[in-house]
Amino acid sequence: MAGDGNETTAGETALPVQGFMALPERPEDRREAFYRCLADVVRVLGLEVAPEPEPGDRRTWEHLVRAALRDACRQGLNLSEESFGALVKAAVHDPDPSFNRQFVEPSLNAFGHNRVQSALLGYLRTGTDRERAGAARAWYWSAMPLRMPLVRAENPGAAGRAEPDDGSAVVTEWHEAALREFVSNEDLDVRRCILPGLSLRKPSYPPELHDLVDTAVAIARSHPDEYIRHRVEHQVGD
Template structure:
């Protein structure tokens, strides 16, 4: 992702180290309920993998055919994106929210999760942020109450500062794993008062016991 928040080239994000499937099942059930989807339970109970696959398939049809989303749908989509255990499939919730409600509102909601959520929610918000600068390519997905267009540049800058502080001060491994790949580690990306924090973030990552974090930081700053 570039310094202005646009996606330059997608990189792999790590999976969770904790099993959060139950939380995701509840979030996905909310999306299904709000959108009025009819998802058969299949051979497993609601929340099982068969039901989840059916719900995801139903959502793909909704996005393709077009839908008008309420504010309740926005909240449900963002919650599902944050709790989705799959760092690729969470795009299925972020992208329609972007198209209906705009970059600023989606990014502001993810920033709120980063600032005030539980550690799993903070990690999930970082994973969802990965998709938050996508171009708008779902013209049939609209908001019930559309907001004026806005690029949300100030929210992106707030995210970078908050993510830098989170990486340095939060020792939760999933949070650090998910924040790091999208975190600029050049001092030029931050005001002067945060330059020491950039150095601290690099030092933490380089000496971290987690192999992914140690390798990821070298990809970003070099030897």
């Protein structure tokens, strides 16, 4: 997100978040689980990099895995069903919101928007708090246009690939689930990560959820976290 840690490259369209306070660092170290996800990505995709880091040099290994995945996508990649789960899980557990796109984008191109968004919705609804926060960060990239023509599913018929406009129902489900989660879940990281993508306009929801929008705004405005208080005023005022 352009003011929250997710960045766009030259020529891409960024969301209008000018003036937003940067999303704070994760409240606890998240890299142990992420490194396990990276090891799965290396194994399942057969990337040409060591299957696990050398002791004391994990960050170098992480950069090598990211580079190997990027190169594989450029050269052409056929993704298996197992690859889908490994990539989405890595996106959810990636502690760097500037880079989780590296796992979301190939998944979108091989399996389609609807399937990726449905998987992220599953994490939001049933995952751990860490996974719910990560799913909200990954969701930012889930509507990207398909720009990796050499990344395909091994079995296109079973991939459930859908065009971007086919995902309107799951997008609606996401917004309603995110609103409920923001109100009911007091975890700081979950609320920090959900809020940037949360519509706080009542017309975005059915009438029965309008009171919940008011509750979400009240929670955010009175929250002890400075980032949440700062962010909600921008969103309500837009």
